[in-house]
Amino acid sequence: xxxxFLPTLEFAKQxxxxxxxxxxREEFYLKPGTIYMDGNSLGLLSKRAEKxxxxxxxxxxxxxxxxxxxxxxxxxxxxxxxxxxLAPLVGASEEEVIVTGSTTVNLHQxxxxxxxxEGKRTKILADELNFPSDIxxxxxxxxxxxxxxxxxxxxxxxxxxxxxxxxxxxxxxxDEVALVVLPTILYRSGQILDMKRLTEAAHKKGIIxxxxxxxxxxxxxHYFSExxxxxxxxxxxxxxxxxxxxxxxxxxxxKHFNQLPGMTGWFGSNKEKQFDMEHTFTPANSAGAFxxxxxxxxSLAPLIGSLDMFHEAGIECIxxxxxxxxxxxxxxxxxxxxxxxxxxxxxxxxxxxxGHVSLEHEEAARICKSLKENGVIPDFRAPNIIxxxxxxxxxxxxEVWEVVQIxxxxxxxxxxxxxxxxxxxxx
Numbered sequence: 390x391x392x393x394f395l396p397t398l399e400f401a402k403q404x405x406x407x408x409x410x411x412x413x414r415e416e417f418y419l420k421p422g423t424i425y426m427d428g429n430s431l432g433l434l435s436k437r438a439e440k441x442x443x444x445x446x447x448x449x450x451x452x453x454x455x456x457x458x459x460x461x462x463x464x465x466x467x468x469x470x471x472x473x474x475l476a477p478l479v480g481a482s483e484e485e486v487i488v489t490g491s492t493t494v495n496l497h498q499x500x501x502x503x504x505x506x507e508g509k510r511t512k513i514l515a516d517e518l519n520f521p522s523d524i525x526x527x528x529x530x531x532x533x534x535x536x537x538x539x540x541x542x543x544x545x546x547x548x549x550x551x552x553x554x555x556x557x558x559x560x561x562x563x564d565e566v567a568l569v570v571l572p573t574i575l576y577r578s579g580q581i582l583d584m585k586r587l588t589e590a591a592h593k594k595g596i597i598x599x600x601x602x603x604x605x606x607x608x609x610x611h612y613f614s615e616x617x618x619x620x621x622x623x624x625x626x627x628x629x630x631x632x633x634x635x636x637x638x639x640x641x642x643x644k645h646f647n648q649l650p651g652m653t654g655w656f657g658s659n660k661e662k663q664f665d666m667e668h669t670f671t672p673a674n675s676a677g678a679f680x681x682x683x684x685x686x687x688s689l690a691p692l693i694g695s696l697d698m699f700h701e702a703g704i705e706c707i708x709x710x711x712x713x714x715x716x717x718x719x720x721x722x723x724x725x726x727x728x729x730x731x732x733x734x735x736x737x738x739x740x741x742x743x744g745h746v747s748l749e750h751e752e753a754a755r756i757c758k759s760l761k762e763n764g765v766i767p768d769f770r771a772p773n774i775i776x777x778x779x780x781x782x783x784x785x786x787x788e789v790w791e792v793v794q795i796x797x798x799x800x801x802x803x804x805x806x807x808x809x810x811x812x813x814x815x816x
Contacts, residue, residue, distance in 0.1 A: 391716055396724045401790035404717070410702055410710050410781055417630075417783040424788045427768045428780035429604060429745045432630030437694030442632075445690035462693060464686045465660070469677055471689060472638070474696040478629075478704050479602065479621065480612035481640050484675040488625070488638045488689060489656075492603055493522045495622040495639045496570070498679055500530045501651025503597045503620060504568045511536060514561055514569045514596075516553055517544040520576050523601055527570060551578045551734050551747075558582075559590040568597050573611070573621075574604040574743040577770055579735040581609065581743050585616045592617065603627060606638070608711060608744035610704050613640050620645070628744060628780065629699070631692040636685050641676040654681030698782065707781045711744045714779035717786060718746050721793040729800045734774065745778035754812050755805040756796070762804070763795045769812055 394400070405411060417433045419425070425433055441462065448460030457465045471488040479486065490498065504513060511534075513527050528538035545561045547553055553575065562569065569591050574581050584600060591598035599620040605611065607628030613621055621640040625631035641648075650657055653670050657680045662671040672678035699707070719733055734747035750756055750773060757769040768776040779789050799805055 390720050390723075391713070394717070394720050396721055396790075398787070398790055401717075401786040404713075404786035408710065408786070410706060411785070413698060413702060413782040414785065416698060419783065422764050424765045424792055426777045426779065426784070426792060427766045428630075428784070429608075429627055429776060429778035430768050431626055431633060432607075432628060432695075432780065433783060434632065434691075435630055435695055435698065437697055438630060438632060438691035439694070441692075441694035442687065442690040445686060445693075449686075462690065464684065467686060467689050467693075468636075468656075468680060468684045469675075471692055471696065472676065474693075474700065475606075475625075475638055478607060478611070478696075478699060479640055480610065480616075481614045482643065484646075484677075485614060485643055486638060486640050487676040487680060488636050488692065489680040489684065490639070491637045492601070492622060492624045493526050494681075495637050495679075496523060496526045496601070497530065498650060498652050498681065499599055499620045499622060499639060499641075500527065500568065500570070501533075502648060502679070503599065503645075503651075504530060504534075506534055506536065506567050509565050510567045512541050512543055512563075512565045512567060514543045514545065514558075514566045514571075516547070516558070516571060518547050518550075518553060518575050518577065519544075519570075519572055520601065520603070523570065523572075551575075552580045552736070553582060555583050555586055558587060562591055562594050562596055564594070566594070566596050568599075570599050570601065572604065573600045573602045574609075576604050577734070577774055577776075578747045579604075579743040579745050579776075581605070581736075581741050584618065585612070588616050588618050604743060604745075607699065607704075607707075609708050614642065618642060625692055629692065630695045630782075632688070634685075634688050635692060636689045639676060639679055641679060646674055646676075646678070650679045652681055656680040656682055656684065702782060710781040711779075712739050712742070714781065714784060714786070714789060715742060715744070715746050718777060718779055718789050718793070721790065722746075722748065722796075725793050725797050726800065729797075744780070745776050748775040748777060749773050750775065752805055752810055755808040755810045756799060758808040758813075759799045759805040760792075760795065763799065765792050765795055771812055 444461045448456040472486040473483040476486045602623035606623040626635040732749040
């Protein structure tokens with residue numbers, strides 16, 4: 390519980406008055422009468438993201454093909470320039486990050502590069518709680534090598550269905566494992582894995598290790614270079630507010646820059662050689678080599694404006710407020726919703742808790758529908774999880790207080806009973 394906590398509206402307003410990041414709330418398009426608690430699935434549109442997208446459209450209008458090298462935001466180096474902006478948020482050098490592809494495409498690229506089965510070292514280690522798309526990609530990569538995913542993909546079990554124990558993950562790093570791919574944050578419970586410890590353990594056993602940072606990028610600080618992580622990949626439409634379908638990003642440790650990407654394409658070329666049109670690939674001496682095709686410029690552009698705000702706010706300050714918001718939310722849930730069948734499935738320890746709270750209830754799907762009817766946008770994860778994400782840049786403490794009061798009314802009046810307890814097509 391927060392050192393000072395009162396379950397009152399006045400207390401929430403006091404917290405908002407002390408909030409040093411409150412000014413950023415005005416930067417976002419907030420729908421009147423709605424409280425948005427789903428920023429861990431899709432971040433809201435900011436005025437700066439809109440501005441840089443419109444500026445990029447204007448460049449296209451004014452310059453045509455010359456927009457590659459002219460205009461407000463020239464396209465030819467846009468992915469590299471955004472990589473430089475992202476690098477401090479993940480604890481990397483500018484050359485180690487590139488904005489390209491999408492989460493699953495980037496995972497395919499990285500696995501095709503770093504997975505090299507040899508002798509008895511043929512297995513890929515993952516976990517049973519990971520996001521399904523990552524598992525599909527790993528299964529696919531094994532099949533491409535003629536290997537059976539049922540025997541060559543290790544999915545470490547969770548002891549309780551919510552969390553992963555680092556000791557279990559390390560024990561599974563046997564001399565049969567060629568590659569480890571794990572999430573930085575579990576998408577259901579919000580547990581943060583100890584990336585530093587896991588990386589050290591993998592390297593002691595001669596194993597390459599990479600992380601899916603989709604649920605942590607823009608929410609917590611990272612130190613990928615310092616931790617000696619081999620690679621990482623993530624989307625930019627959640628906490629980083631790059632917009633639906635925003636281009637993803639990847640990190641490659643500079644020690645691997647001499648590695649030829651598993652899948653090569655012309656935008657991974659050394660920029661000075663790219664338009665020589667030779668049939669010999671000359672890769673960029675950076676993470677840029679892991680690009681494949683022409684960048685999706687209009688899906689890159691909003692991130693320019695969004696990342697400017699992250700640099701102004703500072704990821705450490707964002708993390709500090711995020712922890713306070715989630716702690717406040719959990720305190721309110723325990724105080725106001727006691728005896729109503731809810732269980733907080735997120736870690737209490739700050740070093741293990743990401744940017745959302747996982748609230749479990751047997752009627753979760755119906756409760757989510759009722760929340761939407763009452764102007765709260767949550768996120769449902771089958772079979773019984775309501776994910777609530779108070780985002781540091783645009784969620785107020787008063788909104789958190791109001792969400793819990795709405796939940797209390799829904800449960801007291803049994804408003805959820807008029808809905809079916811099943812998910813919508815898009816959960």
